Amino acid sequence: MTNAIFTGLMLGGMYALIAMGLTLQYGxxxxxxxxxxEFLVAASFASYWLFTGWALNPLLGLAIVVPIGFxxxxxxxxxxxxxLVRRAPTRDALEVDSLLATFGMMFIVQGIMLTMFGxxxxxxxxxxxxxxxFGETLxxxxxxxxxxAVVFGLALYLALTRTRFGTAIRAVAVDPTAARLVxxxxxxxxxxxxxxxxxxVAAAGVLVSMFLTFSASSGVIFTMKALMVVVMGGVGxxxxxxVAGLALGLSESLVATFVDPGLTLAVNFALFLxxxxxxxxxxxxxxxx
Amino acid sequence: xxxxQIAALAAGGAGLVVLALLPFYIDAYYLSLSISxxxxxxLATAWGLFSGPTRYVSLATTAFFGVGAYTVAVLxxxxxxxxxxxxxxxxxxLMALIVGISxxxxxxxxxxxxxxxxxxxxxxxVIWYEVNKTRVLGRYVFVDxxxxxxxxxxxxxxxAVFVIGWLIARSRLGFALRIIGEDETVAKHxxxxxxxxxxxxxxISAVFITLVGAIMAPRWTYIEPSIAFNPTISFQVVIxxxxxxxxxxxxxxxxxxxxxxxxxxxxxxxxxTSTLIIGIVFLLIVYALPSGVVGLWxxxxxxxxxxxxxxxVQA
Amino acid sequence: MTAASPAPVLExxxxxxxxxxxxxxxxxxxxxxxxxxxxxxxxxxxxxxxALNLMSGVLRPDSGSIRFAGQAIEGLPAHxxxxxxxARTFQLVRVLNGMSCAENVKAGLAFHRPPxxxxxxxxxxDRLLRRVGLANRGGLPASGLTYIDCKRLELxxxxxxxxxxxxxxxxxxxxxPSELLIGIELIRSLKDEGLSILLVEHxxxxxxxxxxxxxxxxxxRRIAEGRPDEVLADPAVIEAYLGVSTDA
Numbered sequence: 001m002t003n004a005i006f007t008g009l010m011l012g013g014m015y016a017l018i019a020m021g022l023t024l025q026y027g028x029x030x031x032x033x034x035x036x037x038e039f040l041v042a043a044s045f046a047s048y049w050l051f052t053g054w055a056l057n058p059l060l061g062l063a064i065v066v067p068i069g070f071x072x073x074x075x076x077x078x079x080x081x082x083x084l085v086r087r088a089p090t091r092d093a094l095e096v097d098s099l100l101a102t103f104g105m106m107f108i109v110q111g112i113m114l115t116m117f118g119x120x121x122x123x124x125x126x127x128x129x130x131x132x133x134f135g136e137t138l139x140x141x142x143x144x145x146x147x148x149a150v151v152f153g154l155a156l157y158l159a160l161t162r163t164r165f166g167t168a169i170r171a172v173a174v175d176p177t178a179a180r181l182v183x184x185x186x187x188x189x190x191x192x193x194x195x196x197x198x199x200x201v202a203a204a205g206v207l208v209s210m211f212l213t214f215s216a217s218s219g220v221i222f223t224m225k226a227l228m229v230v231v232m233g234g235v236g237x238x239x240x241x242x243v244a245g246l247a248l249g250l251s252e253s254l255v256a257t258f259v260d261p262g263l264t265l266a267v268n269f270a271l272f273l274x275x276x277x278x279x280x281x282x283x284x285x286x287x288x289x
Numbered sequence: 290x291x292x293x294q295i296a297a298l299a300a301g302g303a304g305l306v307v308l309a310l311l312p313f314y315i316d317a318y319y320l321s322l323s324i325s326x327x328x329x330x331x332l333a334t335a336w337g338l339f340s341g342p343t344r345y346v347s348l349a350t351t352a353f354f355g356v357g358a359y360t361v362a363v364l365x366x367x368x369x370x371x372x373x374x375x376x377x378x379x380x381x382x383l384m385a386l387i388v389g390i391s392x393x394x395x396x397x398x399x400x401x402x403x404x405x406x407x408x409x410x411x412x413x414x415v416i417w418y419e420v421n422k423t424r425v426l427g428r429y430v431f432v433d434x435x436x437x438x439x440x441x442x443x444x445x446x447x448x449a450v451f452v453i454g455w456l457i458a459r460s461r462l463g464f465a466l467r468i469i470g471e472d473e474t475v476a477k478h479x480x481x482x483x484x485x486x487x488x489x490x491x492x493i494s495a496v497f498i499t500l501v502g503a504i505m506a507p508r509w510t511y512i513e514p515s516i517a518f519n520p521t522i523s524f525q526v527v528i529x530x531x532x533x534x535x536x537x538x539x540x541x542x543x544x545x546x547x548x549x550x551x552x553x554x555x556x557x558x559x560x561x562t563s564t565l566i567i568g569i570v571f572l573l574i575v576y577a578l579p580s581g582v583v584g585l586w587x588x589x590x591x592x593x594x595x596x597x598x599x600x601x602v603q604a
Numbered sequence: 605m606t607a608a609s610p611a612p613v614l615e616x617x618x619x620x621x622x623x624x625x626x627x628x629x630x631x632x633x634x635x636x637x638x639x640x641x642x643x644x645x646x647x648x649x650x651x652x653x654x655a656l657n658l659m660s661g662v663l664r665p666d667s668g669s670i671r672f673a674g675q676a677i678e679g680l681p682a683h684x685x686x687x688x689x690x691a692r693t694f695q696l697v698r699v700l701n702g703m704s705c706a707e708n709v710k711a712g713l714a715f716h717r718p719p720x721x722x723x724x725x726x727x728x729x730d731r732l733l734r735r736v737g738l739a740n741r742g743g744l745p746a747s748g749l750t751y752i753d754c755k756r757l758e759l760x761x762x763x764x765x766x767x768x769x770x771x772x773x774x775x776x777x778x779x780x781p782s783e784l785l786i787g788i789e790l791i792r793s794l795k796d797e798g799l800s801i802l803l804v805e806h807x808x809x810x811x812x813x814x815x816x817x818x819x820x821x822x823x824x825r826r827i828a829e830g831r832p833d834e835v836l837a838d839p840a841v842i843e844a845y846l847g848v849s850t851d852a
Contacts, residue, residue, distance in 0.1 A: 032398060034405070083576065095398055097575070099346060100531065104571030107524065111565025220520065224406045231399060262417030265410050269403070273391055276399055461714055468711050471700040477682035478660060478692060480715040480765065 004257040005250065010138070010146055012249025014208065016242045017149035018222055019229035020156060021200030027236020028173045028193035030091060031081055031098045035106035036201060036226055037219030042109060043069060043205025044214045045117060051124050058126055058210050059144070066202045073198025077191045080105070085187070106219065113216035123213040145207040152203055156196075157238050169193050173236040228268060232275045234282030243283055247271065308444055312437040320436050322553060324508070327443040328501055329549045332522070333529040333541035334450050335497035338457065339490045341535035342466035345397045349388070349404035350526045352411045353381050353495045355518035357502025359415060362428040362512040370432065374503055381499025382492050384411075389488035404523075412518040419514075427513035434507040442504045450497050454538045457490070466490060525552060528571045534581025543582050611674075613638045613769050613800045614659070614690075619668035619678075621658055628654040630824035631668070634802075636769060641791070641801045643811045643832065646821035647845055652804045653695055655821070656771050659802075660692045661685040673768055687717055691767035695774050695804075699746045699754045706742030708757050709733060712764025732760040736790065752783045759790070770794065772803040776810050788813060808836070820844065 018040065025033050046065045050056040056064075084101055088094035127141040160166035171179040172189045180186050208214070208222075229248055233240025248268060255267040275283060312320055332350060340347050360377040368376070392403045419426050457463045465486045468476040476483050502517070509516060525548070533544030551570070555563040578585060614636040621629045628651045636642045644652050657663045659670055661682035670678040677685050691712070700708050706729050713725045720728070733742055736756040741749075746757060755775060762770060776787045788810050795801060795814070805811055811818065811832050818835045820828040822844035828835045835841055 032401075080572075087579070096344065096346065097579070099398075099401060100527075100575045101572060103524070103527070104568050104575055107564050107568030107571060109568075111562060111568050114564055115562050220405075221409070224402075224409065227402045227405070231402060260417060260421070262413060262420065265406070265413045266417075269406065269410050272403070276395055277391075280395065461719070464710070464714055467703070468700060471702050472698055474662065474682075474694075475698050475700060475711070475761075477662075478686050479711045479761070480683050480686040480717075482681075482683050 004253050006138075007257075008250035008253030009246060010142060010249070011253055012246035013146050013149050014204075014245075015225055015229050015248050016245030017153065017207065018201070018204045019226040019233070019241045019245055020153060020238060021197035021204065022226045023197075023230045023233070023236055023238065023241050024156075024169075024193050024200065025197035026230060028169055029077065029081075029190040029197075030085075030094055030176075031077075031102065031194060032095050033197075034099060034102040034223060035109055035219075036102075037222030037224070038106050038109035038113070039069070039073075039198065039219075040201050040205040040208065040222045041214055041216065041219040042113060043202040044209035044212075045113060045122070045216075046202075047206040047209045048122050048124055051126060058206055059148075062203060062206050065206050066199050069202025069205075070195045070199040074191055074195035076105075076198075077194040081194070082187070082191075085190070106223075110216060110219060117216055119216060121213045121215045124209070126210050139211060141210040145210055148207055149204075152200065153238065153242065156200065160238065165189075165192075170236075225268070228272045232272055232282055234284035237282070237284040240282055240284035244275075305444075305448065309441065312440050317436065320440060322550075324436065324440050324443060324505075325553060326546060326549050327440065327447055328505055329525065329529060329545040330542045331443060331447050331450050331501050332498055332526045333533070333545040334447075334454065334538070335494045335501075336526045337530045337533075337535040337538070337541040338450070338454050338497075339487075339494035340530065341537070341540070342463070342470045343397075343487055343490070344470050345393070345487070346401050346527065347404045347491075347494075348401060348523045348527065349407045349495075350498055350523040351408035351518055351520050352404075352523075353384065353498040354502035354505075354522055355408060355415075355514070356381055356384060356411060357499035357504075358506040358509075358512060358517040359502075359514070360499075361432070361503050361506035362430055362517070365430055365432040365506065370434070374500065377499055377503035378496050381496050384499075385492040385495035386488065388495075389491040390484075393487045393491065394484055408518050408520055408523060412514045415514045415518075427511060429511055430507055430509060432507050436508075439504055439508060443501070446497065446500055446504065451538065453493065457493070458538060462486060462489065524571075525567075528567070528574060530581075532574050532578065532581055534583030534585075536580065537583045540581055540583040611638065612636060612671075613673055614802065615669075615671040616655075616659065617669050619655065619658060619670065620666050621654060621663060622666055627824050629658060629665075632819075632821065632824075632826050634819050634826070634829075636800050636802050637816075638768075638800050639795070639798055640816040641795050641803065641814050643815035643818040644802060644804045644821065645806075645811065645818055645835070645841075646827075650821040650844070651824040652821055653773055656692065656773050656802075656804060659685075660690060660771060683715075686765055687715070689766060689768040690771070691762035691765040691769075692771035693755070693758045693762055693773055693775050695777075697751070697754045697758050699749065699757055701745075701747040703746055704742060705733065705738060705744050705746050705749070705757055708746050709742075709760045709764050712761040716766070728764065732764055735763065736760045737786070752779055752787070755779070755787070756790075763794075768800060770799055770801045772801060772805075774804055774806065776805060776807045784810070812836075 022033060022036050025031050025036070043065050046068070047058045047061045050061040050064065051058055080101060081098060084097045085094060088097055127144065129140040130137050131140050131143060160170055168179070168184045168189050169192070171182070171184055172186055172193070176186050225248065229241055229244045233244035248271060251267050251271050252264045256264050311323060315323070332354070336347065336350060339345065357377045360380055361373055364373050364376060388407065392400050416426065465476065465481045468479060468481060469483055469486060473483055506512060529544040529548045530541035531544065532548060533542060534540035552567070555566055559566065612635040616632060616634040619629055619632040620627065632655055634642070634644070644655065646652050654663065658665045661677070661680055661684070664679050668678065669676060672685070672688060672690055675688065677688065700711060709729045709732050710725060713720060713728050729742060733739055736759050738753060738756050738760065749757060759775065772791070776784060779787055784807065791801065791814055803814070815832045817830065818832050819826055820835050820841045827840045827844060828838045
């Protein structure tokens with residue numbers, strides 16, 4: 001039982017980490033990024049390549065991969081997504097357009113990775129030393145990844161709530177029109193938030209690659225879990241991300257332990273639908289008037 | 290009926306006869322290509338039936354297609370073929386009802402997320418069931434269905450999807466869906482049961498997709514969940530319907546023909562980079578043709594001067 | 605109300621709805637007698653539109669009852685309420701832009717129970733367009749209409765439901781002075797045909813000349829009720845609109 005809960009919490013922490021970037025991209029920039037998981041896997045591949053090719057510690061690799069994630073995302077937003085933002089008459093129209101555009105992007109990123117690495121599964125061994133915590137044996141890399149996820153999450157939370165720019169980001173998330181009225185440059189803030197999300201997903205990709213096997217086509221499942229966590233938690237809400245991620249992870253590991261490992265996805269979906277039927281705006285979402 | 294309508298009907302009938310006789314005159318390669326064309330035409334048109342007017346982007350095509358194919362894999366040898374198709378229809382409809390009732394009350398975006406994962410969910414459930422209950426994973430399909438049979442069945446299904454789509458567009462249901470697509474709140478206040486209308490159409494659309502999966506199943510001799518629930522189908526169907534323009538009944542068909550040919554070409558010539566190229570084509574369509582070929586054609590033809598007295602709409 | 609007045613077509617009591625900690629509508633009582641025009645007034649953000657949304661079924665009330673033509677409708681879905689004969693317009697005018705004017709009106713006619721025949725629908729479309737002053741505009745796309753014509757079209761769509769009660773949410777807002785007179789006359793003529801109307805409005809001239817009674821809301825609560833001239837002179841109402849004078 002404790003083992004199941006422990007595994008669930010670790011898994012949930014990972015889901016929360018994965019979803020944090022998406023909640024920024026979707027909550028602030030209103031880009032429903034279906035290629036999110038592909039970017040995560042791309043960061044995993046980058047980390048793999050740095051580790052096996054250059055013997056670079058993934059934790060140091062973060063210092064390279066995360067800025068690249070930020071830079072690529074900002075270019076992507078400026079070049080590909082800004083035209084859609086301009087074209088869209090309403091927020092809903094932008095959501096549909098961005099959804100389709102990122103859906104295409106998903107295949108492009110996946111296609112590039114397939115061309116470069118083929119369809120095989122990859123993994124590398126980094127700090128897979130067993131350690132004992134609360135009487136449970138865990139791999140050190142998982143523990144480090146979990147710890148860093150907490151640090152990143154906390155840093156992001158503080159940056160959003162304690163800084164001026166963070167306040168601007170949250171203002172755009174709540175009401176872009178009103179944000180414009182108080183002299184916030186909505187386009188720049190959206191681009192920055194999207195890129196910050198890109199940096200977060202790059203970090204998540206590196207951390208995940210330390211203990212999971214991945215392939216060029218495993219992005220979809222990450223996208224799906226991240227979307228579920230974001231929507232369940234309430235779009236744009238970091239605390240919601242954490243709670244929904246943990247709920248998803250816990251339910252998954254409990255079902256895998258006590259019912260059947262083949263039913264984890266079913267339980268994810270059941271939880272997702274259950275939450276939305278009771279609270280359509282998500283656990284921490286604002287109800288619409 | 291006006292003379293032009295009679296002429297159109299006659300031309301359509303003649304075209305249909307030609308299409309029906311085609312398997313007698315073409316070789317296996319072209320027959321196989323024609324099957325692919327028909328398959329995607331029906332899939333894209335059926336997708337457009339629901340997603341066109343409601344603007345709910347469904348990524349669940351694979352889920353229904355796979356359920357149809359897998360039904361044949363399980364029951365194909367046990368029951369008569371029409372009965373197998375009937376059961377596939379029933380299963381597809383039931384699944385669509387469950388999915389529709391539980392998700393179509395949600396916003397369009399939540400619906401997308403759900404359908405995005407639906408194929409994966411159904412695949413996992415099928416694997417779970419097969420591993421735990423029947424203890425077989427992967428089945429051989431031994432049914433007495435030739436390629437020509439598949440072709441004719443798909444042709445009949447294509448006719449059916451167009452006729453039903455045409456009837457829906459002329460019905461109160463079709464009108465209701467157009468209003469829903471324009472403004473859901475207004476639709477509710479016009480007395481439209483929005484959920485019922487959406488679920489009904491989603492189910493009709495899903496039944497066609499399930500049937501395509503069932504009819505196509507004998508094409509493979511061996512089926513396992515990862516073959517039946519191949520996620521690229523969902524994606525191909527969306528891109529075809531978008532290229533053509535999903536807001537008109539015949540729009541998706543306009544998109545399905547060139548893209549089927551393109552995909553066929555890519556998968557034989559550039560198998561390694563086909564995913565990448567498909568992605569680029571998709572982006573081009575989203576950016577350059579937001580309302581599809583049909584939408585573009587309508588915009589161009591609308592530039593012509595209109596008659597001075599606007600006609601009363603009686604549709 | 606005196607005993608002579610006819611039965612109310614709409615009777616709201618204790619209606620409450622909160623969003624998080626904000627109680628947008630707080631224990632509102634309100635009644636519309638058959639054939640009357642009742643004004644629902646109050647400063648911006650006082651909960652008027654939320655109250656309308658609760659009555660027309662966009663939102664579910666947390667508590668309270670809504671009786672429409674003798675039937676409890678609180679919590680019913682919007683389409684059921686519409687079919688019972690409660691029609692409305694929207695604060696931000698909602699016209700179906702992708703359709704023609706005739707189709708916009710048809711939207712209100714096509715889903716009657718029992719359904720109308722095609723002939724009845726076509727005849728009603730023409731009659732309703734004429735009724736709101738859009739005769740012979742049926743074939744035009746709704747997207748090309750001017751602001752007042754959009755409002756007319758929306759009204760025609762609402763009337764197409766054959767309503768017993770019409771909810772007008774700031775239907776007169778944004779009209780210029782001459783359009784305003786036309787608009788007021790149009791609403792008055794609807795009343796003369798026996799329609800009951802609940803209108804949310806800020807245009808005081810319209811309120812004085814149209815309303816039989818008014819209910820005033822502030823911060824979700826009902827603060828006054830009575831004849832228009834009475835409530836508009838009520839100190840509590842003046843205070844709600846203009847604020848408390850500091851030297852009082």
